[in-house]
Amino acid sequence: MSEQTREQALLSDAALTGFRLNGQLLALAEELARPAGLTAAWWQVLGAVLGEPGSVSEIARAMGLTRQSVQRIADLLVDRGLAAYADNPAHRRAKLVTPTAAGRDAVAAINPAHASAAKALVAELGASRLAEVLAGMHELSAALDRTFQDAPRAARS
Numbered sequence: 375m376s377e378q379t380r381e382q383a384l385l386s387d388a389a390l391t392g393f394r395l396n397g398q399l400l401a402l403a404e405e406l407a408r409p410a411g412l413t414a415a416w417w418q419v420l421g422a423v424l425g426e427p428g429s430v431s432e433i434a435r436a437m438g439l440t441r442q443s444v445q446r447i448a449d450l451l452v453d454r455g456l457a458a459y460a461d462n463p464a465h466r467r468a469k470l471v472t473p474t475a476a477g478r479d480a481v482a483a484i485n486p487a488h489a490s491a492a493k494a495l496v497a498e499l500g501a502s503r504l505a506e507v508l509a510g511m512h513e514l515s516a517a518l519d520r521t522f523q524d525a526p527r528a529a530r531s
Contacts, residue, residue, distance in 0.1 A: 410483035419447045420477050427470035
């Protein structure tokens with residue numbers, strides 16, 4: 375196998391593994407969120423603003439999602455009373471998304487099942503091995519950001 379072919383195989387394997395992992399984590403998140411009346415996407419957006427309110431654009435950047443998809447979810451959360459829009463002192467038009475008490479309660483209701491799932495995964499891999507895997511995932515994500523996020527398309531070829 376040539377070096378180029380090997381490199382392509384590594385990138386393909388990383389992508390396919392990432393896609394599978396994303397699907398597995400989303401399925402688990404859906405299972406955990408459902409009893410609390412949330413979806414995985416709603417939980418993701420609410421979770422992004424539990425610590426402090428954020429604009430739709432900030433949430434999208436932090437989560438690697440499109441602004442439009444976060445806007446749609448934020449509007450649904452507001453319509454259902456799980457989040458509210460607040461004035462943003464940094465930007466007149468970009469409102470901040472903030473969880474309501476009902477939104478905080480819904481996320482808190484997930485915690486026991488979330489803790490149980492975390493315990494099961496640590497029992498399977500071990501805490502130190504899981505930490506190593508996560509460090510590698512963070513490293514790969516950062517390398518992809520550095521390599522491709524700001525590069526013009528022509529420079530990537």
